[in-house]
Amino acid sequence: MRVELESVTDFDTIKAQLWRARQDADERDQGARVATTTMNFVVFINDPEHRKWVLERVEMIADKHPCRTIVLDANDDRTGADISVSSLDDAGSTIHGERIELGVPDIDGPTLRKIVAELRVPGIETHLLWSAIRVTESARFKELIEIADSIVVDSSGAVRDSSTVGELAHFFAQYRHIPMRDLAWMRLKPWRDMVARFFDDPGLREELFSIRKVAVASGSDAEGLYLAGWLGSRLGWKADPPHGFKDRAGKHIDFDLTRAGEQRRVQSIALETGSSQYTAALTADTSTVELRVSGTRAHAPALAPLAAIDNVTLIEGAILAGTTDEIFETSLRMVGDILR
């Protein structure tokens, strides 16, 4: 239901239209009577290129988790409001999702915050998916995170370079312990697992202290930086800009980041110690990674499926995770040190 608004803060009209949409559903489905809601799902978008893609994924999340979705669309051509409800089951007995989509191209941060505060279902969690070209530099971002129980960003969603993850690292240097998740970080879970797998054998742990080089090839920089930041933070390294780290004994570790392949995808990571090289690299079939150890610790290569973690699953994981993630935060701080 399309509604022309004189102002996006005309909350009475928006709420009235939401109730009308419910009543229409009641008549249409002969029995849609109640709504169930697990969360408020606030989505900010200002990237016209990814708008459709993001909204499709938002809809998939809302299909699984009954919620009130509030889309704040800051693209220039968006005005007014679209209000709709949907029912999931055949009989239409339950209103499963409510969606309020507002055009907010020129709306400032405090007003956006007021909009969300007014339109959200009170008493349940509010999750913010920030899908914008810039992240933390935005005053609107700083306002919205104040009323969000968790925040989901994607530092490699719109760019291949390190600008967004750099912004994020800078932000985190000022605001610690924000319940934020970065999809670029979350995508790395299988890769972190594969790197960790090399050293699950206690006999190989000492190799962790003699790493001399880390080389990552990825389609966007955030992933490579995160992997290096994670290793550095776990192993007590210090950033040694511009191209490496120092380990706890002060020895230099090279860090080589190569941009290769599709955005948001890691191609390979290789660790070199004095005597061996540990490599996890995509095979020709990009759903499988070959784990190879060469040198004195060489053994037969193994294959690991690269579990397909789609963005919808990642966003869901971020929402369900709730609390802060110290491993992420320390890795991000290390990324900030690398980029400094």
Place this chain on the structure above:
Amino acid sequence: MADTTLVGADGAGAALDFNPLREGLESNRIKDPCTIVFFGASGDLMKRMLFPAMYNLRLEDTIPDGFAIVGYSRTEWSDDEFRAEMKKSIEEFSRSGPPRDPLWSDFAKRLSYIKGEFDADSCFTQLRDQLQKNDQEFGTGGNVLFYLSTPPSVFPTIIRMIEKCELSPRYNKKGWTRVIIEKPFGTDLDSARALQAEVGQVFDEKFVYRIDHYLGKEPVQDIMALRFANVIFEPLWNRRYVDSVQITAAETVGVELRGGYYDHAGALRDMIQNHVINLMTLVAMEPPNRSDADSIRDEKFKVLTALRPIEYDDVPQVAARGQYGPGMLDGKPLPGYREEPDVDPQSNTDTYAAIKFRIDNWRWEGVPFYLRSGKRLGRKVSEIAVRFNAIPHRLFGEVGDTLEQNVLVMKIQPEEGVTLRFSAKVPGPKMHIRSVNMDFNYGTGFGVVSAPAYERLIGDAMRGDATLFTRWDAVERAWEAVMPVLEYWHALREKSFPNYAAGSQGPPQSDAMLKRDGEEWRHI
């Protein structure tokens, strides 16, 4: 957070008893390597469910690096033919689509096949050699998981051969040996006890995983979440507030290609004795102290021990059976049960069974539990409906208003969720009262079918987590509970068969059973 100070300050060689890269990195990967031996590897269950489940576990990186699969069956296949058949089964039945290289090739090289009778010494010796070979080649750690997916009649033979050929736990000095046993576990109390006697001689109970795939379904697990992750229901969950409980497992399908098996089983054996009684125990159990396997299974067992025994002469009052005749569903004519393939044209088998249980304990005294299951009913639905008592004193409502009792429905399939039915005032000047539903439906996923129950259950058995498997004492009690009914039905042929039309609500005898209690079944 990792204590990185444990890393040697000089940066070299300090021994770590943990992997610092594992910190905060949850993994679903099964730790123990193993070989899984599937008896009945050329069967339908293997093709449709078990093998696709294994491959999906691999795709999700759940299976450890050291694993292998041995298929064992009577069908004349070579290793390569077995691999080809299994590849075909993935293409046809896996939710993840056709297998792709290099992962498939890596998986396929871990598959081997033994063609043999289930009582052939030489073949079990061959199996033992294959297990050793797998251990050396793939590092399976000496761990072996046997999966019995053969017809139940050969379970005892296989168990005996496992012992005879020194493949049982007592001979495994290197790793563990477990066994998954498909349902049905016996066809009655005596046969179940006889089977258990065989199993118990070879496998300690902690190594036995009796599978009931129903328990692997997400919504079934949700029952415990609803009860024990909320505070609002538990105070009402007792005889003071609950009037009755109805548990329904209704199917629209007939016996399809299982006529040969089903005609010797029937609905009571096939569904009530295991799936539906299991649901009842989840509804009726006390809160377990912990969430581990034995704490939960202890509580479920206690429910079964509290079931009031059904007296033989009472069977007609507390149980009802049915058999579908020809009928219509969705405008299509359907054959009667006796016209189905491999079914005796004079069959006396129940395709519908309903039974009333009483649980004689403090919590449930006086609350009837009505269980029913049937084939070719009007709708596919599995649900548990807890009906609460009527209000003690009517204050509201105009003439003609019906104040229904509150009902909490846990929906298992095809919808998944919870519905609470309660009374509300109709807007207007008068105090009209109307019942409304408060529904919660959880989507199963992002348009993707959730992991089938077999994936969950096989993974659990590989991990050694028996929570979702049925313990022998519970199996035995469940058989004891239904035996009077089985015996009565066996002794007395039901002359009214077929007594319900395909696509209907079930037999009138079932309705009459509830009517005697002043109750009625929920509409299917």
